[in-house]
Amino acid sequence: MLEQIESPQDLRALSVEQLEAxxxxxxxxxxxxxxxSGGHVGASLGTVELTLALHRVFHSPEDKLVWDIGHQAYAHKLVTGRRDRFPTLRQLGGLSGFLKRAESPHDVWEAGHAATxxxxxxxxxxxxxxxxxxxxxxxIIGDGAxxxxxAWEALNQAGHLRTRLIVVVNDNSMSIAPNVGAFSRYLTDLRSAPAYSRLKQEVEQLLENVPVVGGRLRRTVERLKDLIHYAVLSGNVFEELGFRYFGPLDGHDLADLIAVLNNARAVEEPVVVHVITQKGRGYPPAERHPDRFHGPGPFEVTSGRMLGDGAAPPSYSQVAAExxxxxxxxxxxxxxxxxxxxxGTKMDLFGRAYPDRxxxxGIAEQHAATFAAGLAASGMRPVFAVYSTFLQRAYDQLIHDVCHQNLPVLFAIDRAGLVGADGATHQGVFDLTFLRPIPNLEIAMGKDESELRGLLAAAIQRPGPVAIxxxxxxxxxxPWNGSLEPLPWGKAEWLRRGExxxxxxxxxxxxxxxxAADLLAAEGYRVGVVNARFLKPLDTEMLAExxxxxxxxxxxxxxxxxxxxxSAVLEWVSQAGFSTPVQILGLPDEFIDHGPVDYYLALYGLSAEKIAERVEAWLGKECRPASR
Ligand SMILES: Cc1ncc(C[n+]2csc(CCOP(=O)(O)OP(=O)(O)O)c2C)c(N)n1
Structure with missing residues (x-):
């Protein structure tokens, strides 16, 4: 049947039974x-019926479906004309793993980060x-988001404006890991009260039918109504904020979904439709391990076994956490x-070792940074392990709460650099630029996992904020699990010297x-190589040499x-009065899509061969080695 679906319009001719099939x-x-291809399996399996119901009830693209993050929208891709290209998912030049406005008029919003x-x-x-x-x-927003x-800033304004807006809460009680926090607990409570809506309707009818009689009795009945209203009807946080609440309803029951979404469609004020779904629905390995199947690499369909390279060395995240x-x-x-x-950060290892610490x-990077600042202000040594791309969320907190007060918070910045299949929204390629101008913050990156260890050991002895x-x-x-020696702070490492x-x-x-230096040396050039390690403080002794x-x-x-x-090197060399030219090899001023990291390194001149080529071109005639 999928072969017949070219656009959401084709869904409208199908019966509920056909939609189920x-x-x-x-x-x-x-x-x-x-x-x-790997991808966001669990979340997308959980929203299949919800997607079909939404496209059945609403008329996209005139009606706007705004998916949070966009990782749960594979079914949306499939019914909006991208079935044939779907096997190219997350591959170079193929469909994005998230939504893309350039891919389809049905993608009215692009994301990758949560809660937009x-x-x-x-x-x-x-x-x-x-x-x-x-x-x-x-x-359509998840309980994790x-x-x-x-998200609450938006709910706050929406409840105030009271314009027509439908918020579908896709509640699977999972973020990537099991969801956390008091609000998550609240949603669980709501979920376990499925009779809520029915009760509400019954009480509303009952109150309407209470006969209005005069005098004292009338006032008593009015007060009683208010009390009952408060006790039964106002307990829901969404309603308190000014939304009409529908739910909770089974997010895999197409008939119910279609009926309730049709009701929500008729309401002239903001509405929340609370839908209970199961992450990984219909694929037993993903149902059993929704966290593992949030965003796996390739896997074997029959067993659900991950096909990753078992022989690969431990990840940087693992080394950092251990x-x-x-x-x-x-x-x-x-x-x-x-x-x-x-x-993702492997910090669950720390949690297992020290549950109290x-x-x-939750998905609250801003809060995490300031929470860390509070801990540091009271004598603790907080480490906030965060992907480079998600640290972007916490910029003001970094400057105003952590660095301005010179508090010793350690930012363990994971996924720094190109990330591959997740693409443009997830590249960790901006943090140096946004971190560099912040006073008090020290910034370092080792050349390999053993240096990562040495830098972390040194960082927790620093008096102020540090980003590793x-x-x-x-x-x-x-070998990285030997003794743990702090690396000397602020010192670069000369690997070779060359004129x-x-x-x-x-x-x-x-x-x-x-x-690249080997390739150039084979051509007769005398090439030095330095492992800088530190961006702040810059090793100016090394730079002068x-x-x-x-x-x-x-x-x-x-x-x-x-x-x-x-840029930091260029600024220093120029200010120090050297006339030595400085050439900067880095990534261009554009958003870089999904695709293999090696492909992009070569494309942008950062593979060894491309570095050697460009350096040779720059060295040019006047710099030709004496031997040539
Ligand atoms: C700002 C930000 N932080 C972290 C992430 C990583 N992340 C991707 S999906 C996800 C869980 C989202 O949970 P939920 O909204 O409930 O959606 P579900 O995957 O359960 O459908 C997280 C934490 C992100 N995308 N954006």
Missing amino acids: LAQEIRSFIIETTAR SLSAALGMAVARDLKGERHHVVA LTAGM TLVELGRTHPELVAITAAMPD FFDV RYPRGSGRGL DVTLIGFGPIVYQALK AAGRSRLLVTVEEHVAAGGFG
């Missing part, structure tokens, strides 16, 4: 495809009103924080620089060139 076809297709849907949808609803239009705006402050566990033994003041990424705050970056994926397989050019690398890209010794300095970083490590 279509849902099963869509599930199989999602499982087959993601088993090859409600603000965006409210903006669209207000624009509609101002333009005198009548279409519907529907935001409702742990983010931004190092912090080790440091936690002798540092009782060490406290670890994650914003809903206990598994570990906090998952490390990339996504496996380390180099170096023609010094390549100064920041982070694991140093190994590309080393290879490099600028004095070589005819050209070339900086290399897996980060945007604008305002990053190379």
Whole structure:
């Protein structure tokens, strides 16, 4: 049946039974495809019926469906004309794993980060009103995303404006890990009261039918009505905020979903439709392990076994987390924080070792940063392990709460650099630029996992805030679980010295620089290589030597060139009065889509071969080695 669906309009001709059959076809297709490409299997399997019901009741793209994050929208892709391209999911040049406005007119909002849907949808609803239009705006947001402050900022304004807006709460009680927090508990309570809506309707009818008689009795009845209203009808937080509440309803029951969404469609004020879904629905391995199947790589369909490279060395995240566990033994003041990424950052290891000193705050990066600042202000040593891309959320908190007060918070910045299949919204390529100008903050990145350990050990002894970056994926397989020696602070590492050019690398890209140096040396050039390790403080002694010794300095970083490590070097070399030219190798001023990291490194001149080519071109005639 899926073959027949070219657009959501085709769904309107189908009976509920046919839609149910279509849902099963869509599930199989999602499982087959993601088993090859990896992807957000669990969330997308959970929303198949919800997607069909939404597209059946609303008329996209005139009506706007705003999906939060966009990782749960594979069924939406499949019924909006992207079935044939679906097998290219997350691959270079293929469909994005999230929604993309350029992919389809049905993708009215792009995201990747959580909890933007409600603000965006409210903006669209207000624009509609101002333009005198009548279409519907529907935001679909998960219970995990409702742990983010931004979602509540939008609910707050929507309940105040009271314009038509439909918020579908897709409640599967999971974030990536089991959802956390008091609001999550509240949703669970609501969920376990499925009779709520029925009771509400009955009480409303009852109150309407109470005969109004005069005098004292009338006043008593009115007061009684108020009391009952308060006790029964107003207990719901969404209603308190000014929404009509429908639910909770079974998010896999198409007939119910269609009926309730039709009711919600007729309401002239903001509405919440609370839908209970199951993450991984219909695929037993994902139902059993919704966390593992949140965003797996390729897997075997029959068993659900992950097909990742079992022989790969431990990831940088693993090394960081295990190092912090080790440091936690002798540092009782060490406290670890994650914003809903206990598994991704591997900080769950710290949580298992020291449950009292570990906090998952939900998808609340801003709060996490200031919570850490509070801990630090009271004598603790908080480590906030956070992906580079999600730290963007906490910029003011970084500046105003942590760095301005010079509080010793350690930011363990995971996924720093290119990330591959998640694409543009998840690249960790801006943090150096946004961190660099903040006074008091020190910034470092080692060239491999053993340096990551040494940097973490040194960082927790610093008097103020520190950011230690490390990339996504496996380390180099170096022995890293030996003794834990702090690296000397602020000191770069000279790997080679050379008179023609010094390549100064920041982070694991140093190994590309080393290879490039070999290629250049084979051509007769005298090439130095430095592992910078520190962006703040810059090792100016090293820079003075490099600028004095070589005819050209070339900086290399897996980060945007604008305002990053190379900029810092260029600024210092120029201000110190050296005339040595500095060339900056980094990423361009554009958003980089999904695709293999190696592909993009080569495309943007950061592979060893491309570095060597560009350096040779720059060295040019006047810098030709004497031997040539
Ligand atoms: C700001 C931000 N922090 C962290 C993440 C990582 N992340 C992606 S999906 C997800 C869980 C979302 O849970 P929920 O909204 O309930 O959706 P579900 O996956 O359960 O459908 C998290 C934490 C993110 N996308 N954005």
